[in-house]
Amino acid sequence: MKVSQLFGRTSKTEGIDYKIPSHRLLTQAGYIRESTAGRYYLLPLGLSVHHKIEAVVRKHMNAAGAQEVVMPVLHPLELWKETNRTTTTGFELMKITDRRGAEFALGGTAEEMAVDLVRKFNISYKDLPFNIYQFSMKFRDEMRARGGLLRVREFVMKDAYSFSTESQFKEIYQKMWDAYKAIFEELGLKVDVVAADNGYIGGEYCHEFVVESDQGESRYFIDESSGYAAHEDVATFKVDEKNLGEEMREMEEVDAVRGNTMEDGAKLHNMPLWQQTKDVLYFDEATKRYILAIIRGDFDVNETKLMQAAGAWDLRAATTEEICEDLHSEPGFISPINIVKKGTKSGYEVVIVGDKSLRTVRNMYGGANKKHRDILNINIDRDYKPDIEADIALAQPGFSGPDGGPLVERRGIEVGNIFQLGYHYSNLMADADYTDDSGQRQKYYMGCYGIGIGRTMAAIVEAHHDDKGIMWPDNVSPYSVYLATIGEAENVRQAADGLYQALTEAGVLVLYDDRTEVRAGEKFADADLLGIPYRVVVSEKTLANQQFEIKGRGDADARLLGQQDIIEMVTSKQNNSAIMDFRS
RNA sequence: CGGGGUGUGGCGCAGUUGGUAGCGCGCCUGGUUUGGGACCAGGAGGUCGAAGGUUCGAGUCCUUUCACCCCGACCA
Numbered sequence: 001m002k003v004s005q006l007f008g009r010t011s012k013t014e015g016i017d018y019k020i021p022s023h024r025l026l027t028q029a030g031y032i033r034e035s036t037a038g039r040y041y042l043l044p045l046g047l048s049v050h051h052k053i054e055a056v057v058r059k060h061m062n063a064a065g066a067q068e069v070v071m072p073v074l075h076p077l078e079l080w081k082e083t084n085r086t087t088t089t090g091f092e093l094m095k096i097t098d099r100r101g102a103e104f105a106l107g108g109t110a111e112e113m114a115v116d117l118v119r120k121f122n123i124s125y126k127d128l129p130f131n132i133y134q135f136s137m138k139f140r141d142e143m144r145a146r147g148g149l150l151r152v153r154e155f156v157m158k159d160a161y162s163f164s165t166e167s168q169f170k171e172i173y174q175k176m177w178d179a180y181k182a183i184f185e186e187l188g189l190k191v192d193v194v195a196a197d198n199g200y201i202g203g204e205y206c207h208e209f210v211v212e213s214d215q216g217e218s219r220y221f222i223d224e225s226s227g228y229a230a231h232e233d234v235a236t237f238k239v240d241e242k243n244l245g246e247e248m249r250e251m252e253e254v255d256a257v258r259g260n261t262m263e264d265g266a267k268l269h270n271m272p273l274w275q276q277t278k279d280v281l282y283f284d285e286a287t288k289r290y291i292l293a294i295i296r297g298d299f300d301v302n303e304t305k306l307m308q309a310a311g312a313w314d315l316r317a318a319t320t321e322e323i324c325e326d327l328h329s330e331p332g333f334i335s336p337i338n339i340v341k342k343g344t345k346s347g348y349e350v351v352i353v354g355d356k357s358l359r360t361v362r363n364m365y366g367g368a369n370k371k372h373r374d375i376l377n378i379n380i381d382r383d384y385k386p387d388i389e390a391d392i393a394l395a396q397p398g399f400s401g402p403d404g405g406p407l408v409e410r411r412g413i414e415v416g417n418i419f420q421l422g423y424h425y426s427n428l429m430a431d432a433d434y435t436d437d438s439g440q441r442q443k444y445y446m447g448c449y450g451i452g453i454g455r456t457m458a459a460i461v462e463a464h465h466d467d468k469g470i471m472w473p474d475n476v477s478p479y480s481v482y483l484a485t486i487g488e489a490e491n492v493r494q495a496a497d498g499l500y501q502a503l504t505e506a507g508v509l510v511l512y513d514d515r516t517e518v519r520a521g522e523k524f525a526d527a528d529l530l531g532i533p534y535r536v537v538v539s540e541k542t543l544a545n546q547q548f549e550i551k552g553r554g555d556a557d558a559r560l561l562g563q564q565d566i567i568e569m570v571t572s573k574q575n576n577s578a579i580m581d582f583r584s
Numbered sequence: 585c586g587g588g589g590u591g592u593g594g595c596g597c598a599g600u601u602g603g604u605a606g607c608g609c610g611c612c613u614g615g616u617u618u619g620g621g622a623c624c625a626g627g628a629g630g631u632c633g634a635a636g637g638u639u640c641g642a643g644u645c646c647u648u649u650c651a652c653c654c655c656g657a658c659c660a
Contacts, residue, residue: 009610012595142659196660206660521618521621524619524621525620
């Protein structure tokens, strides 16, 4: 491809105030252009990178036995109603109606479609296991798109769906895990595999593949000694025992003229924070229940864990009015002791969820559900009994991980994930089953596996750039060589044309900067910005002894080589995966 | 959805107490240049986000609305 013919151009001013490096560099180099917030044009260069990433993903998915399909982008809304996800997706479904009034969802993920496809084939155990996947545009009505390609409203996702028996599942999950490791390694990305929360998608466990980056939105913890890695939503830690040797003392209600914070309580009673009870009242809009979370005073409530433990999917903080008038308690003095079982006005039930850390302390102190009254010597079991006992504590940096080592906090970009769905969808959807070897219908067991292609592209740029521009790894760069002429001399042009042809015939993708009106400095700046692995320069100077100048994008110095050596040097680094120039 | 901000040629911006739009980059033409973003001369390109209002007159004042950016909430 000749630069003079390439659609799109570099710009010094376009996107100058974008804060995220990948956003700015991809824009300035002419890989992407914004349409509206969270929606991007992929220009020829950007599409080329996109295709190369897809090719790597496809290669490893196929090698792992998955089979590529394409599903419609418009999903019949009845399918989403079948799984009750029209209201509970976690992202606002985008809907569209055709002129006959048929309703569709713009696909944001495709579990229902995959099940619907599979049930059309009335499968048996002989068909299992299998894994189908696609690359397709996904639509998310994000509240707030940001960070260029990092969080968008439309993007190409590779999404895969596996169908198997429960006993076959572990192997499939492991295969996807291994395939993902191989994919990201080939793309030049170091990933942490992080245990995460399944959220609205269902299932019991899942893992995120995260590229460590300051620009990432995922926060997670690593125990570097053991390799334990978990998203902050699910991270667990060892809870130290405090004063379990102490005798239980008589419960006692006392005056407590203090403010509403934990610190106020610790100060007033001159006792440690950990001996105080932290009582946080929530209301779940989905099930119309109050959820009273109780935890040791030196910990915080992890709301994701709380949602899982209580089955409360639409949690919000309770209002002062609800606390005072419906539950007859007092902000800052809420307590499980003598709390009403039901709101006296609303009739809504109060569910008490206790963290397991409550079993590491004796004789706790806390509110009395009355203003300026506290209770001393509170002990679990004797004085109150949680309806649900679970780990609902939020991990913090420095806490001991489940394997004993200290937890280190990291931030990263989630580029892929693998989910165990189990029977979640086969339970919700009709005929999501197969015939077993005794002729009985059985629910199948599912998993799903996603990779965001555009986000991966941005993550690669985040991991591979300097202050001059992008530095693509060899196998995702749109071209292997940036060939630039300097000057308008006829012999320079002829030599460059010859090298362009020779490299192309050798199978090397070359971006040939044939512009005559552009000076050397600008060509060098463009070459750096674009991030092509090799820059080859042809000028009267290099031709003085029949040579060309070649420089790696990350190298400080260039060297002079003859044409044959150039070709050898470049082809030896060429990646052999089935990759082609989609523009020529 | 809450808080803050911005909308003026393709991009980045200026525009005074209201008087009918300008600069830099880019683009086009000609010339001089040519190893890290050159220079000279000429040129094209804007109903100032949209709608309504005040006024003799609105980029500027008022009202409404839309879009985008940043922070938060949310979020495979």
